[in-house]
Amino acid sequence: GAVVSQHPSWVICKSGTSVKIECRSLDFQATTMFWYRQFPKQSLMLMATSNEGSKATYEQGVEKDKFLINHASLTLSTLTVTSAHPEDSSFYICSARDRFMGGSPYEQYFGPGTRLTVT
Amino acid sequence: QQQVKQSPQSLIVQKGGISIINCAYENTAFDYFPWYQQFPGKGPALLIAIRPDVSEKKEGRFTISFNKSAKQFSLHIMDSQPGDSATYFCAASLNFGNEKLTFGTGTRLTIIP
Secondary structure (H helix, E strand, O other), X not given: OOOEEEEOOEEEEOOOOOEEEEEEEOOOOEEEEEEEEEOOOOOEEEEEEEEOOOOOEEOOOOOOXXXXXXXXXXXXXXXXXXXXXXXXXXXXXXXXXXXXXXXXXXOEEEOOOEEEEEO | OOOEEEEOOEEEEEOOOOEEXXXXXXXXXXXXXXXXXXXXXXXXXXXXXXXXXXXEEEXXXXXXXXXXXXXXXXXXXXXXXXXXXXXXXXXXXOHHHOOOOEEOOOEEEEEEO
16 A cells, blocks of 8 residues: 555656656545655755645745646646756655544655656 | 754675664754665655654664664664665654655665675
């Protein structure tokens, strides 16, 4: 149980184009999803927190107009990188928290990640 | 004050040995401390987690030791195996994990035969 999928697993796009990454909770409902970015051999950097049905909360320094996040349902959140540039090339990882997990702690389940390469 | 410092950056341990990774935090309000294992090209997976009301938690070969007064916690991997070779991240959160995770910088562990 508690499986999170991401699609695509890797994508190559040309500079100036937009790319959408999907994050799905397959066997649970997630009121909250998180989007991270990870550069090679570095730690995960939280980009934004996404709550179902409301606007995402972006971390300081993350451009909300460039990284569009939509959490339209309890099982799907999307990250759209708009007007991508080579410096946006990175490993993007989402995580989701189970809506119905009783008590604490509130475990986050991570997706397998999406490798984005902008040429 | 939100930082979590992790050491060492890389670690090489012989098969069968004990791998020890340390983390330190500043924010005394943190109340949930998980450890994640990440293989190349994959997302992190939760290994084990602890709350500050206990000093140690063991699950199989993995043990978390927690020192609240020193604001430090560590991961011990007993009988380390080549399959344990991965990057390990400590993290901390508020509200028993209900808030965002603050990750350490990661430790690349290599287990040699």
